Amino acid sequence: MSQKNREGKRSARERLREQREKDRARNKRKRTMGAVGAVVAVLAVAAGVGMFASNATKDSGKSGSSVEPPRGAVGKGRMVIETGKSAKPGRPAPSTLNVYEDFRCPGCKQFEDVFRTALHDLQDIGRLKVRYHLVTIIDGNMGGIGSLHSANAAACAQDAGKFRAYHDVLYKHQPDETRDTYANKNRLIKLAGTVPGLDTPAFRSCVKDGRHNGWVKKSSDSFNHSGFASTPTVLLNGKSIYGKPDKPLSPNKLKRMVAAAARG
Template sequence: MPPRFVAWGVSEKNPDGRNGSARERLKEQREREKAREKRRRVLIVSAAVVGVLGLAAVVGVIAAGGDKDGGSDKAGPVVAPSGAIDGEKPAIVTGRPDAPSTLAIWEDFRCPACAAFENAFRDTIHELEASGALKTEYHLATLIDGNMGGSGSLRAANAAACAQDAGKFTPYHDTLYINQPPEPDDAFAKNARLIELAAKVPGLDTPAFRSCVEEGTHDGWVAASHEAFKKGSFRGTPSVLLNGEAIFPTKGNEQISKENLKKWVAEANKGKKPGTASPSAG
């Protein structure tokens, strides 16, 4: 009789001889793939000239990857904030509505590259808005919630929309980015923290604002904005377009900077009159 060979640990569900069932290995594989997708979010770094001292700031793009739903399936009915754009590309508009150029910014309040962009170019954007050269459309995404887990992107975006209802979007938007927690820290998921930061904006911390934040009044609208982000051809957040042309981190062969942003707006507005209508409540 020929000798019998016993293959220990091998079965139909475990043909490769490794311990554990196929189901366990599949679960481990999925976890590894999910972790790999998170690591695949690439930070493309470029240097931007900031301020008259020529200091360098780091700005970049966090590539979209992993679970990009961002909790949108849990959102409620679509309730647009006061004066906001609804429809296919929801947005909150700041600046003079008749300004000749439009800056569209797709961003996420948990995104560190978005904070780097905002903190570097905030004053320049406000200056261009005040002069009537530019209006800005803020499209709110929840990319980091999907990639990292949590709900801080959604909760912060809803709170910003609540601030828009109160005519305080711009100062609250800026406050959120100035006080952004580290990316893995989902501090913005806590409504109490968002209300605490509202105290930094005079006149914002009211019963109406608190109720809007705690009830998630604009969650559905934020989810619709994120759906528009997913349908767009964007690499990630922030995505910045001037009159429909991408300018971040570069426009053609030129790198974005305060000086170049002003130059690009001036070139786009050549021969056009600046906006004179009253700025939006945001």
């Protein structure tokens, strides 16, 4: 083999070796950049998660996120608004009606329209106390926030000692189930103007700030875990008495049941 050919082959081997070294270096750089890119991507995702968690934390600090029961709320966790008076001083009403209601619920309006007068009569003579559990089931089913806002407004009315009157006004003016009219806080304040003495700066502030939103949400969550499936759910002395086709309830029948309980 000539010297020239040997040198040519050696040069070719050297060029091949140099090219392999360059390829290895380039591949190493790619792997390094890939690893850096992966780290950047992970950090970016982590930053996104951090922002989401931070926003959630900020939201939880907004007005209404804390559980602030309205004045005079009773029961476990003070989750119930009770209306009615004692039969005699120091003597509680002999019967208790627990009512689970949503101010957007058409069935609840039907119950209230039919039984309102009877409930008032029985409460006013001290035979019945009514315990209201406020629920937001329609917000979940139909979308919107009207159930929440109206329930908060009712709790604000309870603060002012005007719950029963405002409760009745909300049902008398209930919008169509598909319309989230009660999401409008100004509408709720306007309706308060029909209840003497309710539309005050304190009431307006309570409604606008959503002071009892957290309490309403907790009340509704309790309902969701109660085993009851719909509103209205009506219990007289612990027994379900409403919504059974084979045992329809009427105002007169309710009065007879309460009278029987009073007799013992």
